[in-house]
Each structure stands twice: as C-alpha cells, then as structure tokens.
Amino acid sequence: LLYIVRPQVGGMSGHLRTLLTYFPGRWDVSLAAPSAILDPGGNAAGTTKFFQLSLQGHFSPASDFAVFRQLVRIGREENIDLFHAHGYKSALVALPAAKGCRRPVLLTVHNSLFYPQKSILPESYFNRALKQLDPLVTRYITVSGYLCRELVGRGIHAGKIVTIYNGIDT
Secondary structure, X not given: OEEEEOOOOOHHHHHHHHHHHXXXXXXXXXXXXXXXXXXXXXXXXXXXXXXEOOOOOOOOHHHHHHHXXXXXXXXXXXXXXXXXXXXXXHHHHHHHHXXXXXXXXXXXXXXXXXXXXXXXXXXXXXXXXXXXXXXXOOEEEEOOHHHHHHHHHOOOOHHHEEEOOOOOOO
C-alpha cells in the first residue's frame, strides 16, 4: 500500500497519521510525500518505507511530471499493489502513475474541490478535470456526506464513492 500526499496540515495530516499508526501491522505500508510530513523524530509513525517527493501544493507542471515519474519507478520497484492518493493535488500525479503500473488507485477526498472565492479558474474547469480523471479512479473515499454529495453533483457515480468518517484514537 502506497500513500501519496501533498504538503498538508490539519485534518488530512491527522487522518494520515492515524492510518500510518494502525495499518502497518496488517499491510506493508509506504508513504510518498514531501519531507514536511515527517514528525520531529524524522520518521512518520509506523511507516515501513518513506519516499520523499518534491510534490508542490500548487500546480507545477515540471515538478509534477518529475513526481509522476518517481511514483511510477516506486510502484514498479516496490511492486506496489494499491496506490492511495489523499487530496486532488496528489491524485493529479498518482492516478496516471498507478495506471502506468497497472494498479488500482483510491482517492480520499478531504475537502471541496472548488472554492470560488480563491480561484481564478471557472468552476467548469474543475468539473471537466474531475470527469477526465474519473476513469482512472478505482474508488473514492470521502470523509463526509457533504463531499460525497458534491462528487455526485459533479457527475461521479455514487456507486464509486464510499464515505468513511475520520476516526479518532480514543
């Protein structure tokens, strides 16, 4: 299992740390992410392998292409069975890499795709991009009912989406 994440903080970061704490005992787990994901001790909790990516938080074609190539190499050399991208930016590089490795890919959606107050691009651009990438996604995981409804409203088939609320370690 290879998790792919962009630079992030907040809920997505907490969710990922929970997964990295509990899943390695059951599966061989690796993390491909920018070094900012590492904890102060220098190693993400419980991760069997860490692959440092130069994945930017914004659209960066040259850097994104290099990360895509790196993910294909990792997928083939490590014989990755499942790619699991967290967030849309990670999906932009992970989806074609997984296809290049002929492996399934999960996409966990942690937040809304479109923020009209922050984007200079029209909403139709995001809808087209989502629809073009959809055939590469094996299954979507949303962390809320709202995000599930947003994907369905953007034309993603409801049968391809499962909602799994973020867990809390009690």
